[in-house]
Amino acid sequence: MPATPARRYGVVGTGARAQLYISALAGEFADVAELMAWCEPNPARMDHADRLLASVRPSATPPARYSPDDLERMIAERRLAAVVITSPDHTHADLAVRALLAGADVVLEKPLSTSVAGCRAIVAAVEQTGRSLVLTFNYRYAPRNAALKEVLASGEIGDITSVHFEWTLDTAHGADYFRRWHRDKDRSAGLAVHKASHHFDLVNWWLGEAPEWVFASGGLRFYGADNARARGLGERPERGTVDPPSTDPFALDLRTDPVLRSLYWEAERHDGYLRDRDVFGPGITIEDNVSALVGYGSGAVLSYSLNAHSPCEGYRVAVNGTGGRAELAVVERAAVLPGPDGRIVLDASAGSDGAGARLTVQRHWERARAVPIPGGAGGHGGADALLLAEVFRGAAADPLGRQAGYRDGLASVAVGLAANMSMRTGTPVRIAELGLPLAR
Template identity: 35%
Template sequence: MKRRNFLKSTSAAVVTSTILPISTMAKNSSSVSTKKTKVAIVGTGSRGSQTWGKSLLAGFSKWVEVVGLCDINYKRVEYAKEFMGATNAKTYEAKDFDLMIKETQPDYVIVTTTDSFHVDYTVRAMELGVDAISEKPIATEVEQCQRILDTEYKTGRKVTVGFNMRFGNEAAEMKKILDSGELGRILSVDFQEYLDLNHGASYFRRWHGKNKYSGSLLVHKASHHFDLVNWLIDADPVEVQAMGKVAFYGSNNSFRGKNCRSCAFTDKCNFYWDITKSERMKDLYVKCEDVDGYFRDGCVWDNEIDSYDTSTTQVTYDNGTFLTYSQNTNLPYEGQYISFTGEKGRMDVRLYNRQPWEVKDPIEIRISKDTETTKIYTLNNSKGEHGGADDRVKALIFNPEVKDELNQRAGSRAGVLSSLIGIAARQSIETGKKVMIADLIHFPTTWEG
């Protein structure tokens, strides 16, 4: 993978904490082919207990065993173990994370906590001699990005980032077309991300609506999309400018409550949601809320919501490509519209994720070479979570026979660059100024992330 000179500079901050190589076993592909890879999961909420928990055990137990489960909420970690079934994993509270590593000796720590805490476990796992698999975003703040790079450099451990969006059928198709060169040099990319009133609102009911936990949807959600573009056009972001506001949710309403169950306005609120109708939601969140006070059915009109629901971001890349990215969260339908304008043609990709009208296939691709020649075709999603993407991420990590032909496995460098675009966009919104990525981060000189 290429390394861009402008981002190469001496590592500014070197981590000073003690390195305790509890697990010193080499984690190369030959070691996973002879015995099961042991994983410990920290953050046993929805993603941790399902995608990296129950589904991992269901589809990958030939290669993987879950040895430890850890969460800040002791009730949730016990429920997660029961929900996952088929595991003898030991359970731990967050304060005993080091003990879990010592007792269970995992090959990987899978980090699926609330976004802003990813860094703590990713860094600590590496300090304890263990590689980390972090859900996206790898980090929500500049300082966190630097800590991860520096720790990886110092410890020689590795971080993998769970960018499942690289693994959808449309992503692979776009990558192959762009890499073939048939569109020539890519001059600009237009990326519209739109969430419907159900999915969009769900972010503002949860911790995702507060920047201190999610880094804003420009980091939490858009890091997926920024990574996708970085990977597809194989270029590094140089400068970022953005506009954004909380234009629809948050304080944009005359009434509000603490959460839906205790609200006085259920009759007139379009976003009233009865969490008790779902057994899974009750077990995972409602029955655990006395421990941490977290309400999964929080109010979308909470005055403290500061994650922008409406934004537009411009990125300039080191190869000269421009990206225009927009994010909206209150549409009647959901999907993405991604266009690549090249010297020799244009590719338009539309994803019809959830529409009130019938759609034959959810992925539509149009390639136009000149004013007379246009080709349009559709693709379907594969079976499984996120159109089959989640299983492909896991297969690439855990099944030694799966090869990384499209360079889909993402490391810390990809994780950091995608988070930094979102963080820079946030800074640009706050200051009204353009932000240079190179001013935010120092990549260690001889390091390969």
């Protein structure tokens, strides 16, 4: 039989998020996917994408270049079957809707959108066109999270009554959200949407339910100018790339990392975007601490917390049921310490950066047992490789229902949007009030 022709793809947004997909399209999946075009407003970032493509596949022809204003023309001229959208969050709805209406399927980085209006527009475009929109919720594919899903689905701990979920971001990763465009809530909708949409999706998936109400609280309690003044940090430079180089552990010098230098330091002359803003500077409008209660139709309640200034990074999930309890503890990165020059480095004494995961189950009146977690190589605990295979080769047998569609993205972002509303008003929010069609 003749080989199936490769699907033709374009990548919309060629910043840091796109690197995973470019490498995948040019490498492991080049037999089923053909990378035809970049859609990006900054020429220096397209230059970087060309270099990355050539490093993975030296024989590849550089993709054609388009601006976001020419998205529809790109899809038509290059006869694209699909586009991968990895642009900033506030652009997702506009770009996804336009791509769908222009006749392309969409692979979309989370979150679905940063607004209720954007979510509604995407739903309308999917239903009008009948085209596919896949959300790349890679955490569903992590073996540790799949192992917990299997425990819950087996009924071993009975009907679920409550979930406690704590996520900590360390002062290397967490601080980064306060340097970049994410610090502006109008562009990211805050960590309750940008970051926590991963976490809310996991809980929705683990429970197999859509959320019904949210009551949330949060604030900017560590980063930002007011907190810097309260702790007497004194005058600070606007950005981390300064001369002489800063020894501040929170300073990010774009010149010291070849990828950051290429993507941002050498690109800022084209658009003025500063990737290395001071985390204790003015203009930060997002929260660094978020807590939320989320209710489900079954009566189960999630208690959730996110902290973006922890000395270590990872998460803990405890699920209580009528028959027992399951606990998942994950260390993604151990404590970090300042290096000899004052910059943050991993604590070498932790060994393999302290990462690891443990899943235990204890039924009533029984001994706790450890649940084996399969190993996984690559990013996000082995999740990225599995996700990419499903995105570009198609879903294999999937008894856990890991591939996420637009309604899964809708359910996760609805929790974050409701949490933002609750933080503004100080009152609980029923998700039905948002007018989003969450029914499955």
